[in-house]
Amino acid sequence: MFPCTLYSWFLLNFYDTDVKSLLLDDTSLFTGEKNAAPNHNSARGFKVVDNIKSAIEKACPGVVSCADILAIAARDSVTIVRPKFFIYNSNFTFNFNQANNGKKNTLLLVWAHIIGQARCTSFRAPIYNESNIDCSFAQTTQRNCPSATGSKDNNLALLDIQTPTSFDNNYFKNLVNRRGLLHSDQQLFNGDSTDSIVQGYNNNPSSFSSDYVASMIKMGDISPLTGSRGEIRRNCRRVN
Secondary structure (H helix, E strand, C coil): CCHHHHHHHHHHHHHHHHHCCCCCCCCCCCCCCCCCCCCCCCCCCHHHHHHHHHHHHHHCCCCCCHHHHHHHHHHHHHHHHCCCCCCCCCCCCCCCCCCCCHHHHHHHHHHHHHCCEEEHHHHHHHHHHCCCCCHHHHHHHHCCCCCCCCCCCCCEEECCCCCCCCCCCHHHHHHHCCCCCCHHHHHHHCCCCCHHHHHHHHHCHHHHHHHHHHHHHHHHCCCCCCHHHCCCCCECCECC
16 A cells, blocks of 8 residues: 555545545535645545445445444555554544644544645744754755745655654654654653653554554544434535
8 A cells, every 4th residue: 555545534534533524525605625725635535435425325235424434444454564453343433623632642643644744834934944953854854845935835845764664753853853843743842741751652652553543432432423413424525
């Protein structure tokens, strides 16, 4: 499986469980997240979701939700690169603003940035303006992302420069070495209370793996929509 394909499923799964509108097309009465700036030309795989949903509805109508499809696809993608690491829970609903997960669990879930790439527009500010970034890392990254807005905005950089296609704890090693690509990532290791958590996972890969599984399960248990509160959409692009 290509790394971009893996990350696409991972990204769709995480974002859809948070904002809950990533799969929905915009209408005259509704504006979702599909075409929002961070997702435009980044989130992909929607046609594949359509094909899967269509096949499932023919075989087993009204049973498997769009969220189920994303969670299972993300699980299987991760299993390909790291078996037995991803735990699936069918009640897969998460919102950072509603969840009382604490800093440790939130930090673990931000770890989704370990695989994939980000557009220049997402990391231009920190590599030019922030002092908590390693100088050599910033200078190298600047070569592919000029400081002027509108100049090579769509150029990409790896979120994890060490092992960009592997699920491991090098995300935390990058932060300790001041090589977090995104502002939100490097802030997790910037002289605050989360420093000790980052350092702990940097030193103990097995602890990171087990804690991440526990956090994924906890995320799946947060306020699932059941009964009349939700619906299993026949088409993932629109409500029934």
